[in-house]
Amino acid sequence: MLDLAEREVILIIPMYPNMELAAAQTASILAEIMNFEENHIDEIQFAVIETCINAFEHSKRKDKPVVIKFIMKDDALELKITDCGVGFRLDQVKSSDRDGAVSKGLRKRGWGLEIIRHMMDEVNVESSDKGTTITMTKKKVSSK
């Protein structure tokens, strides 16, 4: 039997334009069923979109789909977004992307991970040369 306190939905999408919307919509309806408030639903959607387009843009494996696991907990929605791409090192992103930018006033790119962190309560990145899994949690009583 499924544990009623933890229900899982899985969505598998190809790396194709606008497919991030399918992920965002699925997240949205699950959050709605869970009675998340409207702004929190938007925040989840923005985070899902940024994670998916990162997979689409940077994974370099457009032949492999992105797998999104939605885990509906009693008090939170957890998402695991996995690509089978080239992976990256978080510590290397931070330094390079930020430094080159500050000087120029308005920085155009390199916001994805920051948006995700601002939208969600917890964000965890696991990445290797076999791919990347971003695990993120939005609590019903969110501090964000």
Add this chain to the structure above:
Amino acid sequence: MLDLAEREVILIIPMYPNMELAAAQTASILAEIMNFEENHIDEIQFAVIETCINAFEHSKRKDKPVVIKFIMKDDALELKITDCGVGFRLDQVKSSDRDGAVSKGLRKRGWGLEIIRHMMDEVNVESSDKGTTITMTKKKVSSK
């Protein structure tokens, strides 16, 4: 490489109330991305909902998820909705459900399959004691 003329999305949902909405929403956004017209998007959603609730109600395997494959073709959206339940025989549904009802004026139940057939251009049922797969197609230029 994914064949660009045929793109697949897979959604796996538990047999849990309102999960049919996740399937309907995913179908809706894919149909929207494919530029289906609004009424056709509604028709797809109604068909998806009825197919999912049939799986929830009749498959007798609430421990097994329902798998929905969305195949985006150039001119149509095809859906394959599979449960791992007890299955049924279409020819037995037809006779029993219809006859008992006509006399009573307004028949309350037994409309699901009929709604699905009215909403979609093609509907095919494969069912055995290992489960049921309903394959249905909505064309962009739909005659329904």
Add this chain to the structure above:
Amino acid sequence: MANGFNVDVHTEDGYVVIQTAGYLNDPTGEALAEAAKEVMADGYNKIVIDLEKTRLINSIGISILIEIIELLEEQGGVLNFCNLTPVQDRIFKMMGLAQHAGIFPDQDSAIANL
């Protein structure tokens, strides 16, 4: 109620308008039927159900609408629907609701024809 469903009941002079919002399925249909039974217990037998904010309905939700129609018919009452989407309209006609209840484009005409 999960998924933002709700029922808004407006009692007027001699009739009632019930507005739904959200997905109409088993539990939300039952909530709607409860609302209808309450106003019927208060003596109203002319009811408008406005579906403007309900886009998705499943067949169990519709079967509950049929139950409301039957209850009202027993009391010599009238039920009119309004603001159906084209697809809802098609399904209501297919399932025979249109023979037992009125279907009108908007609230005004649904009320005028009670």
Add this chain to the structure above:
Amino acid sequence: MANGFNVDVHTEDGYVVIQTAGYLNDPTGEALAEAAKEVMADGYNKIVIDLEKTRLINSIGISILIEIIELLEEQGGVLNFCNLTPVQDRIFKMMGLAQHAGIFPDQDSAIANL
């Protein structure tokens, strides 16, 4: 345009209101930038972008908004946004857009502050 995105341009006396509808991403952001460049070529440098019908925006879409801001700044122009959702508002502030463009609750105040 896929997914129902569209851009509506209203030129008024001395300013332009551009209304978007739908998801703002790379291609739809480019469509918006094209619309802005066209009115700038016609001599307008006061622009309101009304996001009322746009709920979802990705970071590439926002980077294109920054490009529009920069183009306008070069011409000594002004860009005001209006009808942002609370989440859009937060992200615009986080990414620094609020320092280079106005953010207003509605079209009237966005126009009044051009």
